Every structure is written in structure tokens, then in C-alpha cells.
Amino acid sequence: MEVPQKGGFSFDLCRRNEMLVSKGLRSPSFLKTGTTIVGLIFQDGVILGADTRATEGPIVADKNCEKIHYMAPNIYCCGAGTAADTEAVTDMVSSQLKLHRYHTGRESRVVTALTLLKSHLFSYQGYVSAALVLGGVDVTGPHLHTIYPHGSTDTLPYATMGSGSLAAMAIFESKYREGMSRDEGIKLVAEAILSGVFNDLGSGSNVDICVITKGNTEYLRNHLSPNPRTYPQKGYTFSKKTEVLLTKITPLREIVPVIEGGDAMEE
Amino acid sequence: MTKQQANWSPYDNNGGTCVAVAGADYCVIAADTRMSTGYNILTRDYSKIIKLADRCVMASSGFQADVRALQKVLASRHLIYQHQHNKQMSCPAMGQLLSNTLYYKRFFPYYSFNVLGGLDSEGKGCVFTYDAVGSYERVGYSSQGSGATLIMPFLDNQLKSPSPLLLPAKDAVTPLSESEAIDLVKTCFASATERDIYTGDKLEIVILNGSGIRREEMDLRKD
Numbered sequence: 001m002e003v004p005q006k007g008g009f010s011f012d013l014c015r016r017n018e019m020l021v022s023k024g025l026r027s028p029s030f031l032k033t034g035t036t037i038v039g040l041i042f043q044d045g046v047i048l049g050a051d052t053r054a055t056e057g058p059i060v061a062d063k064n065c066e067k068i069h070y071m072a073p074n075i076y077c078c079g080a081g082t083a084a085d086t087e088a089v090t091d092m093v094s095s096q097l098k099l100h101r102y103h104t105g106r107e108s109r110v111v112t113a114l115t116l117l118k119s120h121l122f123s124y125q126g127y128v129s130a131a132l133v134l135g136g137v138d139v140t141g142p143h144l145h146t147i148y149p150h151g152s153t154d155t156l157p158y159a160t161m162g163s164g165s166l167a168a169m170a171i172f173e174s175k176y177r178e179g180m181s182r183d184e185g186i187k188l189v190a191e192a193i194l195s196g197v198f199n200d201l202g203s204g205s206n207v208d209i210c211v212i213t214k215g216n217t218e219y220l221r222n223h224l225s226p227n228p229r230t231y232p233q234k235g236y237t238f239s240k241k242t243e244v245l246l247t248k249i250t251p252l253r254e255i256v257p258v259i260e261g262g263d264a265m266e267e
Numbered sequence: 268m269t270k271q272q273a274n275w276s277p278y279d280n281n282g283g284t285c286v287a288v289a290g291a292d293y294c295v296i297a298a299d300t301r302m303s304t305g306y307n308i309l310t311r312d313y314s315k316i317i318k319l320a321d322r323c324v325m326a327s328s329g330f331q332a333d334v335r336a337l338q339k340v341l342a343s344r345h346l347i348y349q350h351q352h353n354k355q356m357s358c359p360a361m362g363q364l365l366s367n368t369l370y371y372k373r374f375f376p377y378y379s380f381n382v383l384g385g386l387d388s389e390g391k392g393c394v395f396t397y398d399a400v401g402s403y404e405r406v407g408y409s410s411q412g413s414g415a416t417l418i419m420p421f422l423d424n425q426l427k428s429p430s431p432l433l434l435p436a437k438d439a440v441t442p443l444s445e446s447e448a449i450d451l452v453k454t455c456f457a458s459a460t461e462r463d464i465y466t467g468d469k470l471e472i473v474i475l476n477g478s479g480i481r482r483e484e485m486d487l488r489k490d
């Protein structure tokens with residue numbers, strides 16, 4: 001009896017994958033964003049922050065990637081975990097929110113994005129490895145949420161996620177106050193991300209910040225760049241070490257008769 | 268019924284990278300000073316380089332507790348040698364001693380990836396490169412550690428002779444001058460630091476030549 005196609009993960013290949021691993025196959029590693037991502041609520045709205053290093057195991061794959069994803073003009077989402085998963089899930093929900101805006105004729109609400117994200121992640125039982133910090137300002141006010149890969153969520157005044165979350169949270173727990181001004185908020189978020197950048201090996205490079213207030217969003221890409229490359233100053237030249245010994249051009253023999261003029265494919 | 272596996276390992280990896288380059292009358296040994304465990308940094312200022320004899324210096328990355336134990340064994344054996352032979356050990360002799368010491372623990376190895384650098388009896392630069400159980404080879408240059416896979420191809424490109432068939436066979440040592448070799452090593456580490464999370468903080472360089480031993484330092488990225 002044919003079982004109708006349903007949504008969700010297809011586990012058909014899992015047994016075969018396990019067998020291959022036991023035979024010695026090295027499964028490809030995922031590009032993870034080691035990451036420090038933070039969010040906090042201040043007087044006029046929400047500030048999100050993120051580092052810019054993407055790692056593949058111990059190697060830095062991208063020194064300046066973007067971890068603060070657009071969801072709606074008034075909602076942004078930071079992503080930690082498997083890079084492909086955070087990209088895909090935020091893009092998908094962003095599109096769903098746009099269609100919803102067309103349908104309702106209203107500005108998107110943060111709780112809508114929250115519900116769409118958490119139900120998607122829950123249905124994949126944690127296999128979509130995306131840990132998110134979702135923040136935005138809508139008609140009901142400023143909101144900040146964390147979303148875990150299995151689909152649970154928290155609503156918080158300040159939040160951190162990723163491998164550098166402990167380093168960043170140490171800063172927040174010491175210095176966070178309610179009702180901070182914009183400049184104080186940006187300074188604290190930057191300090192938290194820098195703590196992750198320098199003390200966590202999975203995070204590094206630059207600091208990205210996004211300030212969301214009622215009616216206005218500012219995306220400060222590379223707000224801080226505290227890790228410039230200083231050596232060598234003038235760059236490097238590579239001397240030509242290859243030598244051309246012989247150049248030989250062999251025209252390809254025609255095997256297939258070439259039919260002139262149109263219609264060769266038809267028939 | 269699957270075999271029961273150990274859930275405790277006696278080893279840890281403290282990361283880091285080491286490089287050594289041999290010249291006609293000098294030897295450059297360098298290592299970063301970052302010591303880490305997992306995703307955390309233990310210290311930004313740990314020396315992985317040790318002077319074993321007057322003209323013999325070793326740099327080791329891997330599990331620093333094993334590295335420290337290995338250094339102590341070698342230092343102690345060198346002292347005994349000095350008492351028995353009334354002279355310092357030559358670099359090739361120390362090279363053989365290190366290999367034997369590592370193989371002695373073939374079935375519970377020192378988790379230590381070493382490069383030995385110094386001057387041989389003729390005063391020419393020599394570099395020996397090792398695996399964890401003592402297999403070694405005299406070479407003109409080598410790198411070990413977490414950034415080795417990033418640095419070795421670059422050193423091959425800059426130092427290896429293009430083809431042994433076309434040109435006369437090159438000596439093991441590089442024709443570069445001492446300052447050029449130091450510049451090359453600094454470039455290696457600056458580049459490895461960009462892409463390897465376990466390499467960074469500071470670079471420690473030790474230069475051995477006819478006039479003695481010299482140390483240099485350079486700051487690296489701290490993220």
C-alpha cells in the first residue's frame with residue numbers, strides 16, 4: 001500500500017549511512033558557525049549582535065560572514081549552528097512572513113516569526129541544527145526570543161547563543177540594566193561579542209550590530225574590526241616555478257555526424 | 268553486543284603550530300604561544316620551544332603535559348651524556364636520541380609532534396621532523412601541529428626545488444638568507460593564524476647560528 005508523501009525528514013537512508021560509517025567512511029563535516037550571537041532590549045527597542053567567523057572543524061571557512069539575517073523590515077534573526085540550516089530556515093520564514101504581510105495588509109509581528117520557526121524546528125526533531133536569537137519591534141512593542149534546535153523558545157530581556165554564549169553572557173550578567181540608551185546598548189552588545197571573539201576559539205573577526213526601533217532599523221555591518229591582518233604589510237609575490245615543456249594541440253576526431261540547420265533533436 | 272569503549276582519554280590536544288627552516292649556516296625554529304583546550308584558551312603566553320643542547324633546539328605541539336615530560340627525559344639524558352663524554356650532544360645525535368625515546372613508548376605514545384632544529388657538526392643548519400612514535404627524517408624545513416597542513420604546502424612552494432629532473436639536485440638547506448627565512452616564517456604564521464583557530468596570540472622565533480642563539484617575538488591575531 002502506497003503511503004502518501006508527508007512533510008518532515010525522510011529517514012530512509014539512515015541505516016545505509018550508519019553501515020558506511022562502520023565500514024570506515026568519513027562523513028563530510030558541516031560548516032558550522034562557531035559563533036557568538038547576542039540580543040538585548042533597550043529603552044527604544046532591540047539590539048542584536050554577532051561575530052563574523054564561520055568554521056569547518058578547526059579551520060576558518062569564512063572570516064567575514066553575515067550571521068544577522070533579515071526576516072522582515074522590523075524583525076531580524078541571528079543564527080548559530082549549522083550555517084546551511086540557519087540560512088535556509090530564516091530565508092524560508094522570511095518568505096512566509098512576506099506572503100502573510102500581503103495577505104493581512106499589516107506589519108509582521110515577532111511572535112508570528114517565532115511560531116513559524118519553532119514549529120518548523122520541532123517537526124524536524126532537532127535535526128535542523130539552528131540556534132537562533134530573534135528580535136524585533138512591532139505594534140505590541142519590542143520583543144526578544146531565543147529558539148533552540150529542538151523547537152523550544154524563551155522570551156528574555158537579554159540573550160546569548162553559540163559556542164561563545166558563556167563568554168558573552170558573563171558580560172551581560174555583570175553590566176545589563178533595564179532601560180539603557182541606544183549608545184549604552186550598542187556599547188554593551190559590542191563588549192559581549194568582543195568577549196566571545198577573543199575568548200572563544202569558535203568565534204572571531206568582526207562585530208556586526210543591528211539596532212531595531214519603532215519604525216526604523218539600522219544594520220551596522222562590521223561595526224568593529226579589531227582583528228586586522230598586520231603581516232606581511234606589502235603582500236606576497238609568488239615566483240613562477242612552472243616551466244612549459246611542450247604545447248601540443250590535438251583536434252578532436254568527429255564521431256557524430258553534424259546535421260546542419262535546426263531540427264536535429266526532433267525525430 | 269558492541270565492544271565497550273573507554274569514556275575517559277588520557278590525552279588532550281592543546282593545539283599550536285611549530286615550524287623549522289634550515290639554512291646554509293643558520294637554523295630558524297618558530298612556534299606560536301597559544302595553549303588551548305577544546306574551544307577555550309588556557310593561556311596566550313606558553314613557550315613550546317626548548318633548548319636541549321648548545322646547538323640543538325626542539326619545538327613541540329600536541330599534548331603539552333606529554334611534551335613537558337618528554338623534554339625532561341631528554342634534558343636528563345643529555346646531562347648524563349655530558350658527564351660521560353665531556354662534551355655537548357650534536358644535533359644529529361640528539362635527533363637519534365629523541366627518536367629512540369619516542370619509540371620506547373610505542374604502545375602508550377607521547378602525544379607530541381616535534382621538530383628538532385640546530386647546527387650539525389659542520390655548522391650547517393639541520394632540521395629533523397618526527398611523528399608521535401619516533402619516525403624521523405632530516406629535512407630542509409618542516410612544520411607540525413594544527414596549522415601544519417596550512418603551512419607545509421606554502422613552504423613546499425617557496426623552498427622546494429621545482430623538479431629534480433630538470434635542475435641539478437638541490438641541497439637539503441634553503442639558499443635563503445637568515446633575514447629572508449625569518450620573514451618567510453612570520454608570513455607562514457600570520458597566514459596560518461587567519462585560518463586555524465588553534466594558532467595565534469604570539470609568535471616566538473629562535474635563531475641559531477655561528478654566533479649563538481637569538482630570540483625574536485611577533486604579535487599575532489588574538490581572536
